[in-house]
Amino acid sequence: MSQLTPSRRNFLKLLGFTGGGLVLGVPLVAGCAASTRDHNSKDKGFTPSSFLQITEDNEIHFYLPQDEMGQGIYTGLTTLVAEELEVNPEQIQVHFAPPHKDFRNLTLEMQLTGGSNSISAWFRPLRQSAANARELIRNAAAQQLNAPVTQLQLQEGQVSWRGKKHPYGDFAALAGTLPVVEDAPIKKNGDFRHIGKSRPRLDGIAKSTGTAVFGIDIDIPNLYRAVVVRSPVHGGIPKQFFRGSLPRFQICA
Amino acid sequence: MISFQLNGEDVSVDIPADTPLLWVIRDYFKLKGSKFGCGKGLCGACSMHLDGDSVRTCIHPVSAVSGKSVKTIEGLGSADNLHPLQQAWIDNNAPQCGYCQSGQLMSASALLAKNLSPSEEEIDNAMKGHICRCGTYPRIKKAITETAKALNSTASRPVGYYLPTENNVQEDKGESP
Ligand code: FES
Numbered sequence: 061m062s063q064l065t066p067s068r069r070n071f072l073k074l075l076g077f078t079g080g081g082l083v084l085g086v087p088l089v090a091g092c093a094a095s096t097r098d099h100n101s102k103d104k105g106f107t108p109s110s111f112l113q114i115t116e117d118n119e120i121h122f123y124l125p126q127d128e129m130g131q132g133i134y135t136g137l138t139t140l141v142a143e144e145l146e147v148n149p150e151q152i153q154v155h156f157a158p159p160h161k162d163f164r165n166l167t168l169e170m171q172l173t174g175g176s177n178s179i180s181a182w183f184r185p186l187r188q189s190a191a192n193a194r195e196l197i198r199n200a201a202a203q204q205l206n207a208p209v210t211q212l213q214l215q216e217g218q219v220s221w222r223g224k225k226h227p228y229g230d231f232a233a234l235a236g237t238l239p240v241v242e243d244a245p246i247k248k249n250g251d252f253r254h255i256g257k258s259r260p261r262l263d264g265i266a267k268s269t270g271t272a273v274f275g276i277d278i279d280i281p282n283l284y285r286a287v288v289v290r291s292p293v294h295g296g297i298p299k300q301f302f303r304g305s306l307p308r309f310q311i312c313a
Numbered sequence: 314m315i316s317f318q319l320n321g322e323d324v325s326v327d328i329p330a331d332t333p334l335l336w337v338i339r340d341y342f343k344l345k346g347s348k349f350g351c352g353k354g355l356c357g358a359c360s361m362h363l364d365g366d367s368v369r370t371c372i373h374p375v376s377a378v379s380g381k382s383v384k385t386i387e388g389l390g391s392a393d394n395l396h397p398l399q400q401a402w403i404d405n406n407a408p409q410c411g412y413c414q415s416g417q418l419m420s421a422s423a424l425l426a427k428n429l430s431p432s433e434e435e436i437d438n439a440m441k442g443h444i445c446r447c448g449t450y451p452r453i454k455k456a457i458t459e460t461a462k463a464l465n466s467t468a469s470r471p472v473g474y475y476l477p478t479e480n481n482v483q484e485d486k487g488e489s490p
């Protein structure tokens with residue numbers, strides 16, 4: 061397994077903003093030649109090939125780079141983001157990331173979930189990215205509120221200043237125009253509020269109401285669903301097989 | 314044309330009579346909460362209520378539900394109106410991947426609708442044949458036991474808790490949501 065050696069300079073990229081507030085990603089490798097999207101386009105409020113988005117109406121979106129398959133990574137990685145962003149995990153809207161280079165697991169060097177490594181692979185990168193976002197919000201708030209940066213308190217998705225609380229979203233637009241913060245401090249192990257605590261899984265409601273979406277639940281036009289016909293007796297084998305009786309499928313490579 | 318009740322609504326479908334109910338629900342009515350696991354009645358992922366009983370719908374031809382009432386996980390409760398068992402599932406972190414849980418919940422709710430004080434053995438009997446690859450059985454059992462207890466003691470029944478309506482053993486006289 062290769063060593064995780066993120067270049068700090070490229071650790072965080074500030075992506076497109078206007079209209080969408082602050083959008084952050086953590087492509088850890090410089091440039092994304094194969095990227096299907098123009099990351100620097102300023103007119104894209106929505107950039108799914110990134111990890112984090114804070115909108116002006118205070119929605120916090122996280123694009124989960126690993127697959128949830130029962131191991132709880134939906135909750136786990138979201139918790140990492142929440143911890144450093146200073147929001148409650150429930151405040152974050154989680155989306156499954158589409159296939160994209162940016163989302164590849166850096167220790168496995170591909171977009172793959174397995175090997176029990178999701179937390180170890182993402183423990184620092186995601187926290188760093190969220191911490192950077194938090195500091196950008198702080199800097200924006202300081203400017204916008206005309207307050208000294210050091211006196212702003214960030215907690216539960218709000219910036220406190222002189223007894224007043226302002227949601228992060230108020231500062232998202234400005235934050236998107238500020239110089240990127242690359243190495244905001246991340247918390248020490250003893251300072252965690254969410255990491256290491258037991259909590260209801262964030263997808264518990266979806267998985268208890270039949271609304272969690274699995275691969276088999278996706279409908280696309282002309283999709284055929286095939287299921288294995290099993291022998292009614294143990295060890296039985298087919299006697300005959302008429303290939304011609306099957307519908308002909310067009311296989312796309 | 315086959316007519317039945319689906320989650321309280323009258324519906325009709327024009328579909329080959331031997332189509333398993335599961336696929337009618339998933340592909341025709343687009344209710345995707347009930348899952349396909351084995352197609353052989355062996356895993357329970359596809360379970361729904363048929364006139365209040367939990368049945369394996371992957372081997373249940375749609376023709377056999379004509380005139381009957383079908384309830385799916387979508388009809389059991391929703392995020393803003395959870396069935397007490399769903400609440401207990403969440404509280405106990407019962408699901409892992411979640412794939413088997415719709416079926417598990419349908420059998421558990423069919424059980425409690427008929428028997429609010431199930432013994433351990435009765436729970437095992439009602440839930441047997443529900444395969445959970447993630448091995449969530451102990452939490453499921455705990456959630457069922459806790460729910461039965463909560464529903465039994467009106468005093469401790471939180472506001473909004475209601476009893477399943479089919480084959481009611483006791484009508485909920487408590488506060489309604
Ligand atoms: S899918 Fe019906 S019992 Fe397995």
Ligand code: FES
Pocket residue numbers: 130408409410411412413414444445446447448449
């Ligand atoms: S929760 Fe994964 S199969 Fe039961």
